[in-house]
Amino acid sequence: MNSASALPVVAVTMGDGAGIGPEVIVPAVLHPDTLAVCRPVVIGDARRLRQAAQIVGVDADVVAISGPQEAEFGERRVNVVDLGLLPEDLPWGELSAVAGEGAYQYIRLAAELALSGAVHAICTAPLNKEALHAAGHLFPGHTELLAHLTGVEEVSMMLSTPKVKVIHVTTHIGLIDAIARIEPGLVERTVRRGHDALVRAGNKAPVIGVCGINPHAGENGLFGYGEEEEKIVPALEVLREQGVDARGPLPADTAFFLAGRGDYDLIVAMYHDQGHGPVKVLGIEAGVNLTVGLPVIRTSVDHGTAFDIAGTGKADARSMVEALRQAAELASAPDPAQETAAR
Incomplete structure (x- = not known):
């Protein structure tokens, strides 16, 4: 050989x-x-x-x-x-x-x-x-x-550039529909698919940043109607108990900056434009669409x-x-x- x-x-x-x-x-x-x-x-x-x-x-x-x-x-x-x-x-x-x-x-x-x-x-x-x-x-x-x-039965879209990888909880549906569809089970499965893909590729302990839904990830209830606490936090608690290093909910406007400098191996976006916009700024010329799961x-x-x-x-x-x-x-x-x- x-x-x-x-x-x-x-x-x-x-x-x-x-x-x-x-x-x-x-x-x-x-x-x-x-x-x-x-x-x-x-x-x-x-x-x-x-x-x-x-x-x-x-x-x-x-x-x-x-x-x-x-x-x-x-x-x-x-x-x-x-x-x-x-x-x-x-x-x-x-x-x-x-x-x-x-x-x-x-x-x-x-x-x-x-x-x-x-x-x-x-x-x-x-x-x-x-x-x-x-x-x-x-x-x-x-x-x-x-x-x-x-x-x-269920797969996820991941966008990958040399600077950041992003996996989406929801993709091609309207924003109101996306928020309605997001629930702890879907968030948990999406994070796990991303985690498992990175582990299979050789990253044994990926650090995953999970975006919130509202501005500033809800600012402790100041923005929105408690979506982060209802839809995201329970999933992260289960994942962390099972050894997945999933951090958040994070304000999306800073999560991508932190990922770009290397703090996170993967960002979890809650809806289409939350993930696609930053990726196209950070590396559209080298961006690739992946299917994970x-x-x-x-x-x-x-x-x-x-x-x-x-x-x-x-x-x-x-x-x-x-x-x-x-x-x-x-x-x-x-x-x-x-x-x-x-x-």
């Missing part, structure tokens, strides 16, 4: 083959920063990746393999578990049920590999929800699809399928490089015994 065998294996799903996924994957998996931190294995279509390599002008040796155990790594080699689902003449930048079916199958196989321990993280290129639905798979997106495939970490690029530029060679691979880096950072540690058995 060489030192590369200690790096996590990351399954890179090709997403919608009619979008820019193939064009960002080829340069990203060959990037020196990627190969320094992980062993990327694409789940997708070898022929489409070869077409993409030509379009973006990258000298790549796209090699079809049957599984991650066959992957070899070098400066030009792209390993792909080739499902061969896309026709050679699939148009770029056009909605296609065939491409939607491919996107589904790539994720399905990645989930199977993750559940078996053959890969240690998943990094997804974008899919097109309309194409996914046209193929008969009625899921809102990657997150819900992966939760279904892995048998998980799955049996494996999943990261994604911060852009869509970009049908308007697909097939033109204009796609920027930097977000994919960063998504791969953070997938590696938070991946489950490789099990040498398991890898030896696989060989």
Whole structure:
């Protein structure tokens, strides 16, 4: 075994083959920063990746393999578990049920590999929800699809930048609805998902800052109607009794500053903009969306399928490089015994 065998294996799903996924994957998996931190294995279509390599002008040796155990790594080699689902003449930048079916199958196989321990993280290129639905798979997106495939009922969104990581108790609902939905059980489960993700990535004792809901975290009842005491404090008491270092409720306007200087490994935001706003100020150029609560970490690029530029060679691979880096950072540690058995 060489030192590369200690790096996590990351399954890179090709997403919608009619979008820019193939064009960002080829340069990203060959990037020196990627190969320094992980062993990327694409789940997708070898022929489409070869077409993409030509379009973006990258000298790549796209090699079809049957599984991650066959992957070899070098400066030009792209390993792909080739499902061969896309026709050679699939148009770029056009909605296609065939491409939607491919996107589904790539994720399905990645989930199977993750559940078996053959890969240690998943990094997804974008899919097109309309194409996914046209193929008969009625899921809102990657997150819900992966939760279904892995048998998980509840997951959380985590945003990660080089300066701060944020996990959200609620996300895409109105503020009034978010406050109504927040309750001690949901807060406790969210904090624990974030804690467990960091522990699995090697941080054995993460320090977690939990935001309040109201300005100044309620200022001892001065603001709001006691939401912090009712909805957050009971959860923190249970978590601390169980050994989780969760601190708060904290005023959100200072929590992110403290996290940015290193006081906290993770901030828990109560609602969408409370977490997203500071993250976009602190590191939107390197921000990555993660799904935690799955049996494996999943990261994604911060852009869509970009049908308007697909097939033109204009796609920027930097977000994919960063998504791969953070997938590696938070991946489950490789099990040498398991890898030896696989060989």
